[in-house]
Amino acid sequence: MSTNKPGAIVPLELHYEIQSFLFREARMLDSEQFRPWQATLTDDIHYWLPIRENRFRKDKRPEPTPENSSSVYNDDYTDIEHRIQRFETGLAWIEDPPSRIRRIVSNVEAEYTDNENELNVFSNIILYRNRRQDEEAWFVAARRDRLRNVDGAWYLARRHIVFDQHVVLDENLSVFM
Amino acid sequence: MTKNLNINDLVRADGGVQDRRIYWDEDVYQMELERVFARSWLFLAQDSLIPEKGDFLTTFMGQDRVIVTRGEDGQVKAFLNACSHRGNIICRADSGNAKNFVCNYHGWAYGSDGRVSDIPLQDEIYPKSFDRSAMDLRQVRVESYRGFIFGTFDDSAPSLSDYLGEMGWYFDTFMDVPGGSELLGPPTKVRVKANWKFFAENFVGDFYHAGWTHAAAIKVIGGPLMGILGNQATPQGAMQFGTKYGHGFNAAPGTDEVFPHIHQGHIAEMWEDWVRQRTPVLKERLGDERATLYNAIWDGSMFPNTSFLRGIDTWKVWQPRGPREVEVWTWTLVERDMPEELKQGIRHTNEKTFGVAGILEGDDGENMEGNTQTAEGFITRDQPLNAEMGIGWEQLDSDVFPSMMSEPGDNEAAQRNFLRMWRTMMTSDSWDEIMASRSKEHKK
Ligand code: FES
Numbered sequence: 001m002s003t004n005k006p007g008a009i010v011p012l013e014l015h016y017e018i019q020s021f022l023f024r025e026a027r028m029l030d031s032e033q034f035r036p037w038q039a040t041l042t043d044d045i046h047y048w049l050p051i052r053e054n055r056f057r058k059d060k061r062p063e064p065t066p067e068n069s070s071s072v073y074n075d076d077y078t079d080i081e082h083r084i085q086r087f088e089t090g091l092a093w094i095e096d097p098p099s100r101i102r103r104i105v106s107n108v109e110a111e112y113t114d115n116e117n118e119l120n121v122f123s124n125i126i127l128y129r130n131r132r133q134d135e136e137a138w139f140v141a142a143r144r145d146r147l148r149n150v151d152g153a154w155y156l157a158r159r160h161i162v163f164d165q166h167v168v169l170d171e172n173l174s175v176f177m
Numbered sequence: 178m179t180k181n182l183n184i185n186d187l188v189r190a191d192g193g194v195q196d197r198r199i200y201w202d203e204d205v206y207q208m209e210l211e212r213v214f215a216r217s218w219l220f221l222a223q224d225s226l227i228p229e230k231g232d233f234l235t236t237f238m239g240q241d242r243v244i245v246t247r248g249e250d251g252q253v254k255a256f257l258n259a260c261s262h263r264g265n266i267i268c269r270a271d272s273g274n275a276k277n278f279v280c281n282y283h284g285w286a287y288g289s290d291g292r293v294s295d296i297p298l299q300d301e302i303y304p305k306s307f308d309r310s311a312m313d314l315r316q317v318r319v320e321s322y323r324g325f326i327f328g329t330f331d332d333s334a335p336s337l338s339d340y341l342g343e344m345g346w347y348f349d350t351f352m353d354v355p356g357g358s359e360l361l362g363p364p365t366k367v368r369v370k371a372n373w374k375f376f377a378e379n380f381v382g383d384f385y386h387a388g389w390t391h392a393a394a395i396k397v398i399g400g401p402l403m404g405i406l407g408n409q410a411t412p413q414g415a416m417q418f419g420t421k422y423g424h425g426f427n428a429a430p431g432t433d434e435v436f437p438h439i440h441q442g443h444i445a446e447m448w449e450d451w452v453r454q455r456t457p458v459l460k461e462r463l464g465d466e467r468a469t470l471y472n473a474i475w476d477g478s479m480f481p482n483t484s485f486l487r488g489i490d491t492w493k494v495w496q497p498r499g500p501r502e503v504e505v506w507t508w509t510l511v512e513r514d515m516p517e518e519l520k521q522g523i524r525h526t527n528e529k530t531f532g533v534a535g536i537l538e539g540d541d542g543e544n545m546e547g548n549t550q551t552a553e554g555f556i557t558r559d560q561p562l563n564a565e566m567g568i569g570w571e572q573l574d575s576d577v578f579p580s581m582m583s584e585p586g587d588n589e590a591a592q593r594n595f596l597r598m599w600r601t602m603m604t605s606d607s608w609d610e611i612m613a614s615r616s617k618e619h620k621k
């Protein structure tokens with residue numbers, strides 16, 4: 001594998017494997033299988049959804065980072081664990097009765113990196129959330145993932161979510177994307 | 178249908194009972210924009226958000242768009258973000274650095290002081306009599322309190338420091354620490370289909386909901402907070418305060434052992450060290466009472482629509498978007514002299530708990546939406562709302578703490594005080610009237 005140039009597209013079979021990883025992940029989250037989903041994360045996961053301020057194109061300030069800007073998610077493994085625990089307490093009233101959530105994942109690309117065990121994976125996601133009687137939200141984002149192969153299995157090591165709303169247009173963004 | 182509403186009929190004089198229309202009705206809302214938002218001191222910015230000459234940000238005062246700038250002279254100015262020509266929005270960026278602002282429609286330019294600096298072709302196409310200076314943007318009256326910048330459209334309003342009154346004394350607990358405090362931005366923003374007052378009231382004095390609404394998050398956070406899990410009373414010694422112009426807060430002194438559980442690992446230790454080393458300094462500087470508050474969890478609101486939560490260090494503005502929608506803006510509150518790592522840790526805690534996907538904040542939004550939306554029912558709208566918890570137990574100026582105080586912490590005294598201020602503003606024609614009425618109530 002070490003001969004594969006960083007940035008080169010992975011071959012069909014590997015692409016299929018990666019795409020299946022993303023689809024399976026979406027299905028697990030849609031059906032609230034948070035623990036199996038968590039098992040596909042590396043211990044050093046960084047799960048980041050920064051806000052996207054409106055800035056003029058000529059603005060020379062550096063790109064947002066978790067340190068110089070604000071985030072909706074800037075989670076490590078422990079933070080994700082807490083979010084799952086909160087859900088599992090059975091005391092999270094706003095998820096009872098549960099929301100109906102569906103994730104549509106597309107535009108998948110997987111590229112080699114300079115680490116032979118890791119791939120950069122790009123995808124787009126549409127998340128539909130329907131709550132209570134008639135509350136609807138559509139969330140659209142791009143995801144820049146880093147997947148790591150450990151002993152033949154793939155794990156999510158980094159997810160940077162490029163979220164396409166500045167003002168979040170529904171109550172909260174308490175959903176994994 | 179609801180024209181000619183008599184505001185005095187909508188909130189009982191003691192603030193304890195409200196007509197649901199004050200959280201629902203379009204006419205009430207339009208009156209609020211005029212009588213509350215256009216006459217109060219509203220939060221605009223913090224020095225740290227526009228530190229350099231030419232720095233600007235755009236925000237709202239009620240539903241009026243404004244640009245806040247730091248001019249070449251270092252002074253902060255604010256003016257309407259709406260072109261004097263045909264009305265277009267002038268600046269579409271949320272923040273940045275600019276010498277002037279050029280309208281996209283016909284290219285009129287305004288300086289960082291809000292004055293017209295260029296009208297293309299003016300000499301050729303406008304009469305000699307054209308009054309260019311009348312095209313300057315409407316200025317906002319701007320004043321600062323310890324680096325926190327506020328604005329009002331009303332020249333007859335009291336000074337910011339009078340408007341804050343005793344709340345300034347309390348703010349000093351975190352604003353007057355050596356080096357002062359600052360906000361980390363930019364703000365996160367989220368729309369909730371609820372009336373803005375429900376949020377402001379929740380922060381001004383609703384300890385009562387914390388253990389129940391946030392049961393799930395409290396269970397995860399663990400530690401001493403577990404004491405309020407479910408419907409348990411707030412800790413002994415918890416109190417509620419209301420000041421003359423409607424501001425107020427809840428505080429639970431002696432809750433410092435909660436902090437390490439809210440923050441994580443290394444940051445929790447840094448936070449504890451920081452508080453331990455700061456407390457004697459503050460005792461010296463501000464006295465025992467505020468050193469105690471420095472170690473407490475407390476949440477409050479500054480009338481009408483700014484709130485904070487000390488201990489999680491969130492700073493919020495409830496930007497109204499009509500009677501049934503609000504845009505929640507959230508910054509992180511930190512002390513300027515804290516080490517960078519601690520500041521970032523606090524930012525992280527704030528985002529995780531009170532951000533757009535916050536494990537605590539997420540619980541509140543739906544309650545506020547429900548509070549608001551049930552009023553769509555014709556019969557429901559006629560059923561009054563109640564805030565009589567602890568009524569009659571208020572006392573003015575206890576031995577140590579200024580302003581109106583009430584015990585225990587589970588109380589709606591601060592909400593009633595907030596609503597009485599609201600009622601006074603809505604029914605008074607002038608600030609003289611407002612001041613007279615509020616002074617009478619809060620007379621020592
Ligand atoms: S509307 Fe702004 S220049 Fe004409």
Ligand SMILES: [Fe+2]
Nearest residue numbers: 386387390541
């Ligand atoms: Fe709450």
